[in-house]
Amino acid sequence: EADIYQTPRYLVIGTGKKITLECSQTMGHDKMYWYQQDPGMELHLIHYSYGVNSTEKGDLSSESTVSRIRTEHFPLTLESARPSHTSQYLCASSGGEGLTEAFFGQGTRLTVV
Amino acid sequence: KNQVEQSPQSLIILEGKNCTLQCNYTVSPFSNLRWYKQDTGRGPVSLTIMTFSENTKSNGRYTATLDADTKQSSLHITASQLSDSASYICVVSDRGSTLGRLYFGRGTQLTVWP
Numbered sequence: 001e002a003d004i005y006q007t008p009r010y011l012v013i014g015t016g017k018k019i020t021l022e023c024s025q026t027m028g029h030d031k032m033y034w035y036q037q038d039p040g041m042e043l044h045l046i047h048y049s050y051g052v053n054s055t056e057k058g059d060l061s062s063e064s065t066v067s068r069i070r071t072e073h074f075p076l077t078l079e080s081a082r083p084s085h086t087s088q089y090l091c092a093s094s095g096g097e098g099l100t101e102a103f104f105g106q107g108t109r110l111t112v113v
Numbered sequence: 114k115n116q117v118e119q120s121p122q123s124l125i126i127l128e129g130k131n132c133t134l135q136c137n138y139t140v141s142p143f144s145n146l147r148w149y150k151q152d153t154g155r156g157p158v159s160l161t162i163m164t165f166s167e168n169t170k171s172n173g174r175y176t177a178t179l180d181a182d183t184k185q186s187s188l189h190i191t192a193s194q195l196s197d198s199a200s201y202i203c204v205v206s207d208r209g210s211t212l213g214r215l216y217f218g219r220g221t222q223l224t225v226w227p
Contacts, residue, residue, distance in 0.1 A: 006156075033215075042117075042202075042217040043157075090156050102147075102215065104156030 136203030
């Protein structure tokens, strides 16, 4: 079983609130990713990181921000949540070069009311 | 444009039966292809991963095939069980960047009935 954890699993918050979704991995992986997934749809990359102090935006535009101060942590922050942010957010990590496995967290189901 | 297309979108089979899921991709340059199983409300879990030189790979009752020439892959599930009910996602990685970008299909939603 992969050692990558997301908290919280479920979150219901009001519009305008600031939230941070946590993602931690204990595998020492350099690469970490955040994906957004709506029901029945594919995963869309919104942020990724090659390592500490490295963050890049993904394919899908997102109003969220990320930070990578430590290798094991890759939190995602929404400064002012809106109903359009309602979705499932999945964190993943991979290590090494070439054919490496990508491990996913259990996801955070966010609902903004 | 790099894309991954899966079919069928959904599938219902009876317990004990076999089924085959399809994946077509246009990702280039191709690095590897992965099949993931995603239970409802959970993160994807890897089933198989194949490079262009591999034609088939098995993981228990799951067997994946890859034809890099036609850019097609299939996932065959034998003797299905109720616990196989999930979304099966085809993921293709390119080798055009150090990130090894992952391109996701929308998945096939498999339901196994008793």
